[in-house]
Amino acid sequence: MAATVRERPVAPPPPSPTASPPPAPPESRISRALEAGAELSVVLLTATAAISLLRLFTDGSFLDRVLLAALAAHALAWAARRMRLGLGGATLLSAVGLLLFVAWAVEPHTLSAGLPLAKTWHTMSTDLRNAVDRFNTVVPPTPVTRGFVLASVLATWVCAFLADTAAFRLAATFEAVIPSFTMFLFGSVLAYNRNRLALSALYLASVLLFVLFLSVARRAETDNWLAGRRAPGSRALLGKGLAVGAIAVLVAVVAGPDLPGAGSAPVFNWRAKDNGPSSRTTISPLVDIRSRLVDQSDNELFTVQSSSPAYWRITALDKFDGRIWSSVGTYKPAGGSLPTGVRSRAPANTVTQRYAITGLSSIWLPAAFRPTHLDGIKNVRYDPESSSLLTDADTSNGLTYRVESALAQLTPQELGTAPPVLPQSIIDRYLSLPEDFPSSVAHLAIQVTQGATTPYAKAIALQNYLRTNYRYDLNVPPGHGNDALQRFLFVTKRGYCEQFAGSYAAMARAVNLPSRVAVGFTPGEQAADGTYRVLNRHAHAWPEVYLSGYGWVAFEPTPGRGAPEDQSYTGVVPMPSEGVSPPPAVATPETPTTTGAGAGPSPSQRTATTNPVRAKPTHGTSAWLKALLLLAVLVVIAGGAVVVTTGRRRRAFNRRRSGATGADARTLVAWEEAEEALTLAGYPRRRAETPAEYARRVPGPAAISPGPMGSLAEATAAAAYSAAGIGADGVAAATDAADQVRDQLAARATRTERLRWAMGFKTVRPPESAARIHAVETLVPPK
Structure with a gap:
């Protein structure tokens, strides 16, 4: 019997330490491809949310830096994961990267030898404060400013880091979408009628793509695929998911706007804030005019036939909190003779005006100061303290009415006799300044009025100082808060009516002159038939000073401007005719106007219009304390969430064991x-x-x-x-x-x-x- 001898199998030699690694199996390659797809899709998610901010601005000049911030933030988050850094290390790396990116991309003019030093951090802080002030006073679309670009970059960077952390560190798909959705919702809320459909479809598509790629990538890592079937199975899931997602986006875009009820009024209109049946909330018409000045400066607002030209006044702003000027007033139904607020002993000329509102798009009604009689219109309310008229309708467009106003005939000799004695009600309301009001501004006001011996002399000194030492310039950052005042008065010495009027009123209060900021329009273009045609570019602001015995007296610190009836006591030549005037004053005091219910009439007689942002009181809780209280509330909420979640999981754990x-x-x-x-x-x-x-x-x-x-x-x-x-x-x-x-x-x-x-x-x-x-x-x- 022959025996067959088999050779003993030789064990494969161990791999050499220096040998090149074998090629990755197909399963590893498809897993890496899916992981890369998921990482790219989360970048796309953040980018589309950043693109949605286009709705807030007049142009896209900010977009390159915001998109670059999204890419840089995701790149650093990816690098931190590859270096196996913990969450703390990744956060520190991202924070350092954010500071350097902001310095090099947003504030490059502040670098010293290419490095961000103290000047850079100070400028960043100033730009952010300016952005916060500006945010409280503008209506989108707004011009792009460096502060808004900085805020957009910060928000985009934080959204990118949070999304990456949730998606790839916590394996939380839904939570990864929340940061970008918050930014997208922010833009949608503030500019809901601009490119709404296109940007919504783009963001929806990016969300579906991200969820699809991340879900397939996670499933490829954990699911049980037959040998060699992982790649085809993942491709099948991706193909079907993309098809379903595309159909969903298409249906949402095409059919969504035509669904029943899509164009109906909301069941709960959260935009329409209401303080009760006798209250009313509005944004200052000047805020709305500011947005029109950017895109539609030649659009007509109203026409007026008047026996004499004047500044067509809207309202007066009497509260200054260091950030914005706002006002509070009590409005009663008006018609016929109007009540007198502060009386003047000076003789007055009666000026009759007939208004036709065409495109003002506001509830405010212009009138020359001080209106005494109103007819030709119903459902109007009047505040005698600010001499402001408003309509109960949603907008003043299409309204016509007739107003008689008493224009005081003032002389320097009469005003020079006004004593410094003031009523207590005037002191309480029109002399207050915020606690953090810059001492440098107060010292400048004292220096300017040092030789003045009467309130009128002080008022003229302030007016002439601003008209002589400062230049009219539209190409300056907007704002009239404390920082803007210091920048205007001591650094740039350039501005437009917002800075001139705001600075004058604040400096006047610093030297015990009761003051407020009036807002309205210059006379406008006069046609051949004598009608004045008022456009957006005629928006204007000027200060008013209370002089005992003569009430509220207007002054004109803005160079190139002058009220037709005030030359006798201001010494300012009235603004020349439209054809030979300097560049028109298109700047608008971007100040939310607050007219709120006050003491006096019963609630049924009052109409209140309130600031969109609550003004900081002169004496009250400090900003630091408010921030600490907010932080404490957030900590309590976060702690409650932790307790509820862990308790729920513990109960589920016990139920599983007992079951x-x-x-x-x-x-x-x-x-x-x-x-x-x-x-x-x-x-x-x-x-x-x-x-x-x-x-x-x-x-x-x-x-x-x-x-x-x-x-x-x-x-x-x-x-x-x-x-x-x-x-x-x-x-x-x-x-x-x-x-x-x-x-x-x-x-x-x-x-x-x-x-x-x-x-x-x-x-x-x-x-x-x-x-x-x-x-x-x-x-x-x-x-």
Whole structure:
């Protein structure tokens, strides 16, 4: 009998340390491709949210820096994950990158030898404060300013970092969408009628693409695919998902606006704030005019036939909080003779005006100061304190009415006799300044009026100082708060009526002159028939000073402007005719006007218009205390969320244990607890793995003892597949092994990781490279 001798198989030599790693298997390549797709889609998500900010501005000059900020923020977040930095390290890296990006991309003019030093940080702080002040006073679309660009860059960067953290560190898909959605919603709320459909479709498409790529990438990592089917399966999911997403976006864009009720009034109109049946909320018409000045400066607002030219006045602003001028007033129904607020002993000429409002788009009604009689119109209210008229209608467009006004005939000799004695009501309301009012501005006002011996002399001194030492210039940053005052008075010495009127009124109060800012329009263009045609570019602001015995007296500190009836006491030549005038005063005091209910009439007789942003009181809670209170509220809310979430998970944990009645069920529950803890720690079981294979693989990467996992896997196999099941001792051993796994994971975790696990947030760890996996499987083959 012949014997066949077989050669003993030769074991493959171990891989050389210097040998190049084998090529990655197709499964690893598709996983990396899906991960890259998910990372690119989250970048696209942030970018589309940033693009939606286009609705807030008149042009897209800010967009390049905002999109570059989104790319840089995501790149740093990606690098932090690749360097295996923790959340704290990634946050620090991103914060440093943000500061450098802002310095180099937004504030490059402040760098010293290419480095951001003290000047850069000071300019950033100033620009942000200016942006906050400006935000409170403008209506989109607004011109792009450096402060708005800075704020947009900061918001985009933070959104990008939060989205990356939620998507790739916490494996929280829904939470990753929230930051960009918040920014998109911000733009939609403030500019809801501009490019709404196109930008909404773009953002919706980016959200669906991100959710699709991230979901498929996670499924490819964990799901049980047959050999060689992971790549085709993932491609099939992507293809079908893209098709469904495209159909969803198309249906939303095409059919959404035509659905029943899409164009109806909202059930709850959150935009229409209302303080009750006798209250009314509005934005100053000058805020609206400011936006029209940018795009439509030649649009007609109203026409007026008048027996004499005058400044067509809207209202007066009497409260200054260091950021904006605003006002509060009590409005009563008006018609016929109008009540007199502050009387003047000076003789007056009666000027009759007939108005036709065409495009003012406001509830305010212009009239020369001081209106005494109104007819030809119904449903109008009047505040005698500010001499302001407003209509009960939604807009004044299309209204016509007749007004008689008493224009005081004032002389320097009469005004020079006005005593410095003031009524207490005037002192309380028209001399207050904010606690943080710049002392440098007050000292300048004292210096300018040092030689003046009467209130009128002080008022003239302030007017002439501003007209002589400062230049009219539209190309300056807007604003009239404390920072803007200092910049205007001591740095640029250039501005337009907003800065001139605001500075004058604030300086007047610093030298005990009761003052306020009047807003309205210059006379406008006079036609051949004598009608004055008032356009957006005729918007104007000027100060009024209270002089005892003569009431409110207008002054004109803005160069190139002059009221027709005031030359006798201001010495300012009236503004020349439109054909030979200097560049028109198109600047608008961007001040929200607050007219609120005050003491006096019953609620049924009052109409209140309130500031869109509540003005800071002169004496009240400091900004720091408010910030601390807000922080405390946020901490309480966050703590409550943590307590509720962890409590809910603990109750679910106890219910699962108590619900397992048999020995086999309790063993399987123990396995589920151990696997859940490992998954939260970032070491999930692959769907292709059996419990025994998982128990052999995971202790090394997770840095736990292999014994408890091995015994738990054996008990799980017996409970799941053995006909005899498992005994009571086996149940106790399995439960103890699961507790050991959880305790070992918790012992090596940081406090932050334990908190995240308690709330159910997973730790996402980068997958091992294909070469390392191949080497491990070659050197340590499975038993």
